[in-house]
Amino acid sequence: MAKRPAKKRKAAAPKSKPKGKLNAKPKAKLNAKPEGSKLTFNHAMIYARDVARAVRFYSGMLGLKLIEEFRFEGKVVYARLRAPGGDGTIALHLANEGAPVASEGVRLYFEIRELDEFCRKLQAKGVYITQMPRMMPWGWRHAYLDDPDGHELSLYWAGANRMKKTVMRAAAEAKKVGKAKRARRR
Numbered sequence: 001m002a003k004r005p006a007k008k009r010k011a012a013a014p015k016s017k018p019k020g021k022l023n024a025k026p027k028a029k030l031n032a033k034p035e036g037s038k039l040t041f042n043h044a045m046i047y048a049r050d051v052a053r054a055v056r057f058y059s060g061m062l063g064l065k066l067i068e069e070f071r072f073e074g075k076v077v078y079a080r081l082r083a084p085g086g087d088g089t090i091a092l093h094l095a096n097e098g099a100p101v102a103s104e105g106v107r108l109y110f111e112i113r114e115l116d117e118f119c120r121k122l123q124a125k126g127v128y129i130t131q132m133p134r135m136m137p138w139g140w141r142h143a144y145l146d147d148p149d150g151h152e153l154s155l156y157w158a159g160a161n162r163m164k165k166t167v168m169r170a171a172a173e174a175k176k177v178g179k180a181k182r183a184r185r186r
Contacts, residue, residue, distance in 0.1 A: 043080065043088075044108060047095040048149050051076040054092045057148050061127055062110065064090070083110065095149075102150035115157045119143050133157075137175070 048054040051069075055076065058064045064081035067089065071077065077094040090108070095101045112118050115133045122145070123129060131144040133155075140158040147153060 043091050045091045045093055046103075046108070046147075046149075046151055047099070047101045048092050049095055049101055050148070051079055051092045051094050053148055055079045055081070058090065058092070061122060061125055085112070103152075107152045107154055109154045109156060111156055111158060111162070113157055113159070115141055115143060115155060118155060 046054070052075075055066060055069065058081050059066055063084050065084055067080045067082050069076050069079040075094075079092045080089055081092070082089045119129055119133055127145060129143055129145045131142070133141050133143040136142050139161040140156050142154055142156045145153050145155070
């Protein structure tokens with residue numbers, strides 16, 4: 001019987017931090033694994049005027065976990081955070097001076113079962129919720145707010161409806177009902 005070659009051991013980690021500017025926290029084990037030729041979604045990049053302030057909002061208010069941050073000349077210019085309930089990540093990147101950061105037509109969605117309680121906690125921390133949780137015609141319960149740079153966020157709970165094609169059919173049916181009601185009023 002042939003012997004297997006001995007396993008190579010990893011070199012011991014240096015005892016001091018490297019002099020580079022990348023400060024990485026230990027990586028959490030992520031569930032999703034890229035599958036070769038299948039496209040996967042990695043993260044959304046959000047441009048911010050003040051990345052440290054944005055990190056405080058997304059981690060301190062929403063509870064995202066800091067994965068890494070990059071500093072240039074002592075200032076945080078990039079950070080990546082992970083949602084505590086899944087593998088989704090966002091990256092925060094310093095916007096060029098004078099560049100607009102608010103994104104028309106783009107909204108970030110964060111799902112949480114205890115939506116109403118979560119929104120009450122945010123309000124207690126001083127976060128302004130532009131729309132408190134309410135049921136939408138497509139069967140999802142939504143709340144809306146803006147981050148410090150004006151990026152629109154949706155906090156929602158879709159539950160079992162999240163991946164069903166019937167969700168959009170329900171929205172189409174609600175639209176038809178609304179049109180029929182308006183027609184009867186005439």
